[in-house]
Structure formats: structure tokens, C-alpha cells
Amino acid sequence: xxxxxxxxxxxxxxxxxxxxxxxxxxxxxxxxxxxxxxxxxxxxxxxxxxxxxxxxxxxxxxxxxxxxxxxxxxxxxxxxxxxxxxxxxxxxxxxxxxxxxxxxxxxxxxxxxxxxxxxxxxxxxxxxxxxxxxxxxxxxxxxxxxxxx
Numbered sequence: 001x002x003x004x005x006x007x008x009x010x011x012x013x014x015x016x017x018x019x020x021x022x023x024x025x026x027x028x029x030x031x032x033x034x035x036x037x038x039x040x041x042x043x044x045x046x047x048x049x050x051x052x053x054x055x056x057x058x059x060x061x062x063x064x065x066x067x068x069x070x071x072x073x074x075x076x077x078x079x080x081x082x083x084x085x086x087x088x089x090x091x092x093x094x095x096x097x098x099x100x101x102x103x104x105x106x107x108x109x110x111x112x113x114x115x116x117x118x119x120x121x122x123x124x125x126x127x128x129x130x131x132x133x134x135x136x137x138x139x140x141x142x143x144x145x146x147x148x149x
Contacts, residue, residue, distance in 0.1 A: 001026045001027070001079060002027045002028070002075060002077045002078050002079070003023045003026045003027070003028040003029075003077060003078070003079045003080075003081055004028070004029060004030075004031065004071070004075055004077035004080045004081070004095065004100075005023060005028055005029070005030045005031070005081055006032070006080060006082040006087060006088050006092070007032055007082055007084060007085075007087070007088065008032065008052070008084065008085045008087050009033045009035050009037065011107065011109075012083045012084045012085055013041075015105065015107065016081070016083045016105075019081070019083075019105070028045075028046075029045065029047065029048065029075060030045055030046065030047045030048065031047070031048045031049075031091060032047065032049070032087070033051075033052040033087070048071050050087045051063040051064050051067070052087070054085070054086030055086060061086075061089075061090070064090045065094070068094045068095075069094055071091070072091065072094050072095050072098050072100070073098070077095065078100060078101060079100060079101045079102075079103065080095040080100050080101070080103070081103050081105070083105045083106075083107065084104070084105075084106070084117045084118070086116075086117055088104065088117055089117055089120050092104065092121040092124050092125065093124050095124075096125075101126045102124055102125050102127075103125065103126060104117075104125055104127075104128050104129070105145070106118050106129065106130045106135065107131075108132075110131075110132070110135065111132045111134065111135070113135075114128075114135060114139065122139070122141065125141070127143055128141060128143065130142050130143070130144060130145065131144075132144075
């Protein structure tokens with residue numbers, strides 16, 4: 001299976017890396033922002049560097065939509081997996097248009113309300129995983145992750 005991993009840096013990147021047991025045995029590549037920590041962590045992996053910042057930045061949104069078109073068309077992933085945030089939106093939308101499965105794992109910090117990114121891509125998702133039952137109650141399409149602490 002070909003997996004496209006899409007996330008911003010920081011906690012979103014850390015969360016997606018923690019899902020390593022799932023994607024490590026598949027053909028995968030990354031889309032994230034170029035920072036010193038991501039460059040160091042991904043030096044052995046295939047990476048497409050996205051445009052940042054994404055918040056309220058229309059030029060970078062357009063650039064990332066064009067990048068998403070190029071990457072999804074070239075890679076033809078079976079699955080696009082994301083932990084957010086804004087960079088995920090164009091990739092998940094276009095991946096669904098291209099026929100890929102799409103999955104979004106919401107941040108554990110989202111307790112009361114889905115993130116804007118999750119709300120924007122919800123119609124394009126095959127699965128949206130959350131960590132808090134109250135989010136599942138408000139959104140029937142959402143699946144609850146039960147953490148093993």
C-alpha cells in the first residue's frame with residue numbers, strides 16, 4: 001500500500017511519527033514543512049516540502065493546492081493519512097478526488113470542538129479519529145481512539 005503522510009510541524013509531526021507502527025511497512029512519503037527538526041528526522045525518507053505558514057495565507061494555500069495536485073498525481077497514494085493542520089486540507093481534498101482513502105487523526109488537545117482543518121475536510125474523509133467521546137457524540141462519522149495509558 002502507498003501511504004502519503006501529511007502534517008505540519010511540531011506536535012502534528014510528532015503525532016504522525018508516533019503512528020510509525022502502522023505505516024512503517026508500507027511504501028510511504030511525507031508532506032510537511034521544512035524545518036531543522038523535520039529535515040533531521042526525515043533525512044532518509046522521501047519528502048515533499050510544503051509552503052508555510054498556512055494560517056490566513058492565501059498565496060501559500062494556492063501553492064499547497066498546486067503542490068497537492070502534483071504530489072497526489074505523481075504518487076497515486078492508496079491512503080492519505082494526516083494529523084493536521086492547515087497543510088492537510090488541500091491534500092485530503094485532492095486525494096479524495098483522485099480516489100485515495102483519506103484519514104484524519106484529530107489532535108488529542110481537541111476536546112470540545114473539532115479543529116478547523118478537520119471540519120473543512122470532514123466531507124472528504126473516509127475516517128476521522130478523535131480522542132474524546134464528546135467529539136464522537138457530536139459527529140456521527142467520527143471514530144473514537146481509546147488510548148492505552
